Amino acid sequence: MYIGVDLGGTKIKIGMVDEEGQIVSSGLIDTDPSHDDKVIMKDMTVEIERLIKQEGMQLQDIKSIGIGVPGLVDYQKGSIIYCTNLSWYNVEAVNYLKEHFKIPVYIENDATVxxxxxxLFGSTKEAKDSVFLTIGTGIGGGIIINKQIIRGAHGAGSEIGHTVIGENFYDCNCGRNGCFETLASATAMIKYALHKMNTNAEVSSLQRAYIEKGQLEAKDIFDHAAMGDALSIETVDRTAKYLAIGIANIYNILDPEIIAIGGGVSKAGDSFFDLVRSKVKKMTLVDSDNIKYGEIVRAELxxxxxxxxxxxxxxQA
Ligand SMILES: [Zn+2]
Structure with missing residues (x-):
C-alpha cells in the first residue's frame, strides 16, 4: 500500500492506494491558513495513522508517502518552496513526515503528480510521451517523457500555464502579460466575458444571467454559447483559439503522443474539444490525416x- 496526499487550498485529501492504483480508503482534513504549517503537518500525520488503523494495517504495510503540492517544490530537498494557497514558504514537509513515520516520503508539483x-492508470497510459493540462482557475502542466516525470534542471520546468502566447487586457499573477493561463483558463473566460459586458452596448443573455446570479462561471458561458448567445460564443471561440495556440506550442516543442486535459474546463462538451482539435490541426506542421498526431483527450481520473x-x-525515485 501507498499513501498519497493532495494538498489543496482549503482541504488536504489523503488516500491509501493499492498496487493497481485503486484508492482503498481516504480522508479529508481542513487546511485553515491561519494555522501554523507545523499544526497542519501534525494533522496530516494523525489522519494518515487513522487510515492505517482503519484498514487494520501496520506502518510496515505502507511502502511510501507522496505529496502533491499546488506550488513550487524542491523534490530533492523535499521542501515546499512556496504554496501560495496555504501561505507556506520553505516548509520541510518531507523531513517532517520522514522523521515521524521512518518510511520514504516524496514530494512533487500537483499538476505533475x-x-x-x-x-500510469488513466487517459495517457498507452503513451510513453504525454502532456497533461489541468485547466481551471489557472493552467497547470505536467510532462511525462518515456514514462518519466520531466521537472527540468531546477524542478521549475513544465510551467506551461506561464508561457506567453499573446497579448492580454490584464496581467498574470506572475507579473507578466499574455500568459497561457490568463488567455485560456476558466478565470480567463470569465474575465473576458465581464470585460466585454462593460464595453459592449448590447445586452446578452449571459449578462442577464450574471445580473440575476451575481456571479459567473465558465459553465454559464458554455451553456449560453450553446443557446446561441453571441458574447458567449465569442468568448468560447477566443478560449479555444488560445488553448489551441498553447497546445500547438507543446506539439512543436515536445511532439507528445497525446495531450490530456483535466480540470473544470475539461467538463465542456465534445463540441468544445472538437473546436480545439480543429484549430490545433491548422496550427501544427504535420498532416494529421495520415498519421496519428495531435491527439487531445479528456483526462480520466x-x-x-x-x-x-x-x-x-x-x-520515480
Ligand atoms: Zn504568468
Missing amino acids: AAYAES GNDAGIIGAAFLSK
Missing part, C-alpha cells in the same frame, strides 16, 4: 489523480 497518475499520482512517486 496528476500527469503521472494519468500516465478527475480529482483522484492527485492522490494516485502522489502515492506512486516512489516509482
Whole structure:
C-alpha cells in the first residue's frame, strides 16, 4: 500500500492506494491558513495513522508517502518552496513526515503528480510521451517523457500555464502579460466575458444571467454559447483559439503522443474539444490525416489523480 496526499487550498485529501492504483480508503482534513504549517503537518500525520488503523494495517504495510503540492517544490530537498494557497514558504514537509513515520516520503508539483497518475492508470497510459493540462482557475502542466516525470534542471520546468502566447487586457499573477493561463483558463473566460459586458452596448443573455446570479462561471458561458448567445460564443471561440495556440506550442516543442486535459474546463462538451482539435490541426506542421498526431483527450481520473499520482512517486525515485 501507498499513501498519497493532495494538498489543496482549503482541504488536504489523503488516500491509501493499492498496487493497481485503486484508492482503498481516504480522508479529508481542513487546511485553515491561519494555522501554523507545523499544526497542519501534525494533522496530516494523525489522519494518515487513522487510515492505517482503519484498514487494520501496520506502518510496515505502507511502502511510501507522496505529496502533491499546488506550488513550487524542491523534490530533492523535499521542501515546499512556496504554496501560495496555504501561505507556506520553505516548509520541510518531507523531513517532517520522514522523521515521524521512518518510511520514504516524496514530494512533487500537483499538476505533475496528476500527469503521472494519468500516465500510469488513466487517459495517457498507452503513451510513453504525454502532456497533461489541468485547466481551471489557472493552467497547470505536467510532462511525462518515456514514462518519466520531466521537472527540468531546477524542478521549475513544465510551467506551461506561464508561457506567453499573446497579448492580454490584464496581467498574470506572475507579473507578466499574455500568459497561457490568463488567455485560456476558466478565470480567463470569465474575465473576458465581464470585460466585454462593460464595453459592449448590447445586452446578452449571459449578462442577464450574471445580473440575476451575481456571479459567473465558465459553465454559464458554455451553456449560453450553446443557446446561441453571441458574447458567449465569442468568448468560447477566443478560449479555444488560445488553448489551441498553447497546445500547438507543446506539439512543436515536445511532439507528445497525446495531450490530456483535466480540470473544470475539461467538463465542456465534445463540441468544445472538437473546436480545439480543429484549430490545433491548422496550427501544427504535420498532416494529421495520415498519421496519428495531435491527439487531445479528456483526462480520466478527475480529482483522484492527485492522490494516485502522489502515492506512486516512489516509482520515480
Ligand atoms: Zn504568468
